[in-house]
Amino acid sequence: MSHYKPRIVLSRCLNIEPVRYNGGIVNDEFSKKLLDYVEYITVCPEVDIGMPVPRPSVLLYKKDNQIRMIEPNSMKDYTEEIINYSENFLKSVGDVDGFLLKAKSPSCGVKDAKLYQENLKGLINGKSSGLFAQKAMDHYSYLPVEDEGRLNDYWIRRDFLTKIFSYARLRYLKDNYKEINDLLKFHQEHKYLLMLYDSNALKKMGNILANWKKYGLDETMNQYVSLFYSALSKRSNLNKHLNVIQHIYGHFSDKISQSEKKHLLRMIDKFTNNRLQLEGLLEYIKSFIYRFNDNYLKSQAYLNPFPEELM
Known part of the structure; x- marks a missing residue:
C-alpha cells in the first residue's frame, strides 16, 4: 500500500x-x-x-x-x-x-x-x-x-491518521486516473476500509462503478469521490472493526487449524474487552494472509492505512 x-x-x-x-x-x-x-x-x-x-x-x-x-x-x-x-x-x-x-x-x-x-x-x-x-x-x-x-485518545488518533492518508491516496487518484481500471483497483483496495466507516456508501459506490458507462468516466469519478468523503466523515468504533475482521477471517477460516481458530477467537475476545490493541490483533491476522499468500487481502488499505511508525 x-x-x-x-x-x-x-x-x-x-x-x-x-x-x-x-x-x-x-x-x-x-x-x-x-x-x-x-x-x-x-x-x-x-x-x-x-x-x-x-x-x-x-x-x-x-x-x-x-x-x-x-x-x-x-x-x-x-x-x-x-x-x-x-x-x-x-x-x-x-x-x-x-x-x-x-x-x-x-x-x-x-x-x-x-x-x-x-x-x-x-x-x-x-x-x-x-x-x-x-x-x-x-x-x-x-x-x-x-x-x-x-x-x-487512541481511537481519535487512529481515525485521524486513517482518514488523512486515505484522502491523500484519493487525491492522488483524482489527479492521475486515466481509465476505469484505475478507479476499480482503488475501490478494491479500499473495500474493507469503506466497510468500516459506511457499508451503505460502499454498496452505492459499487453500483456506480458497475454502471460507469452510463455516467462516463469523469462523472463516475466525481460521484465516487463525493461518496468516499461522505463515508469517511463518519467515525469508526470497536463493533465496526469487529465486523470487518469477521469478513477478513472468512477468507482463511477453513484453512487454519482448530487450535489457531481458538487462539484467534481468544484474541478477538481480548480486543473486544479492551485487553488487546487493534494493532496486535491485525498483526496476527496478517500472519495468515502472508502464509496463504492472499494477494486480495494483502492489498487492503484497512490492514495498512498509514505508516505504522506513526502509531
Missing part, C-alpha cells in the same frame, strides 16, 4: 514557530513525528491578522447566541477580523486532507476552548471550538479537524 503524503493545515505553534500568546512554542511528540510524513500549511490566526508576539490573551464569550473573541484588558473585539481571515484562508488553501490545530485555543481549539459568560466573569457550563476551528469544520465538514490534545 502506497502512502502518499497528506496535505494538512497545522497550527504554527505546534513545533514550528514560537507564536503563542506568551511567546512560547508547543513541543508535542506526536505532531512532531507527523511532520516527516505530511505536507503542511501553517496557520496562526492571531498572528496572521497582525496581533503581536507576545500578546495579551484573548477569550471567547457568548453574546446574543453568538460566540465572540475579545481581549479583556483593552476590551478590543477581534471577532470579525478572525472570522474574515478564517473564511479567506479556507477559500484559498486548496485541496487539503485534514487539520491539526492547537488544543484549548480561542481560535484553534476543537470543542475544548473555554467559553465565558457575556460579563466575562464566569464560565459557561460547556466548551466551544475556536473561531477558526469552527469555520474549518463548517467549510470542510467531511475532513478530520482535530487538535493535539484530542489526538492523545
